[in-house]
Amino acid sequence: MEKDIKKQQEYKDIAQKYEPKPTLLKNVLWAFVVGGLICDVGQFFLNLFVKRGMTPEQAGTPVAIIMVFLGSFLTGIGIYDDIGRFAGAGSVVPITGFANSIVSPAMEFKREGFVFGVASRMFNIAGPVIVYGVGTSIIVGLIYYFLKG
């Protein structure tokens, strides 16, 4: 057994040597540019609604709805995955990426039917984000409640 572990470690060292290094700088730059552009679009709509008389708090909801629509639409016409290939986290982190993660499995599993395909697979990727997002917010909320109270 000990010999096996040593052999595995030796092999791991060899394998690692030939692993191509990720192009970190390029990825970060693309993520910054594309992520920034997506945020610019959001900011544009926010400014527009504020100019039309909404408060910034009120304008947040319609902006989110528009961004989710755009993310879903670009996924539906097959463009979002191409953006994602270059932008990486830049297009995953904004709310458009969240929309992409729900719409793409919904499209993919349509063949398995609307119940067991679309509906049940829809949250395959987004599900954990929601679970831990809600979970964290509850914990933070409780801490806030007791500290303040």
Place this chain on the structure above:
Amino acid sequence: MAIKKIGSQTVKFANPPSIISSGTIVGPKEGQGPLKDYFDMILTDDTYGEKSWEKAECKMFQDSVNLALKKASLNISDIDYLIGGDLLNQIITSSFAARQFNVPTFGLYGACSTMAEGLSIASMLIDGGFADYIVVTTSSHFSTAERQYRFPLEQGVQRPFTSQWTVTGSGSSVLSSNGTGPYITHVTTGKVVDLGMKDANNMGAAMAPAAADTILTHFNDTGFTIDDYDLIITGDMARVGKSILMELLRKEYMNIEDKYKDCGIEIYDESQDVHSGGSGAGCSAVVLNGWLLQQIKSGIYNRVLFIATGALLSPTSTQQGESIPGIAHAVTISNYA
């Protein structure tokens, strides 16, 4: 008594079966690659006019069998056994395709090593006197494999550089007891080797130890030297796996670099954004039945060692954090019996 077995893992055939015909069908991306002129059929649409990718893969499987039979002027009723395999759960492509054929069928799963596994078993059946004609077919499809093993197609994710691109394609070989070559003279059946690699996006690293083990065993068992071969070709080590394999063999004082190729590297051009290279049960099948057999028949390579490699993982094993077992089967294909 196992009179045809030599060494620890190899069989030498008394009456080597011939590969009398082959059929290949590939998807649009493979049809733009460097081997495009060698395939029988290139799809312009990877759904192949079907409602699902699974159905498309099944149709590709059937058509590659039909293409191979047609070239040999055989009917499916002349076939003693169909041996098939693919990557999908419960090998549905092979089984569903075989529904149409009404022929005795063996279904195999060896992941991307299935073509060599099928050729090995078919050769044993023929040399053993159990069959005269056998069709061996494997297939894979990028879109069916992605949805089973990885992410939805439209999801915007970045693939790591070590990842490989599943080949959309199906290849068939017709083997016969009666033929004029190319012959299958030896097979070395691989052992499952696992050196603890866990990254499902780096299958080359998971499979390299198995490939090295089978290659070394083959030369030990047969007493062949590298000079006995014109080409040593693996199934889908791809670029990362190739580099590791070369180092593993160098450590055992074996240098095959001058005679080495890999189907996963040959099938795509570097500009096709496939990262490390191709993979899938269809990868070695279409390269063997398309490009390689034509090279052997025209005498460019007279004796070839074909080693298809498989990463025996499943989505469940990956999620449970298991390491990836690898396997490699070697088949000697030669113009001389």
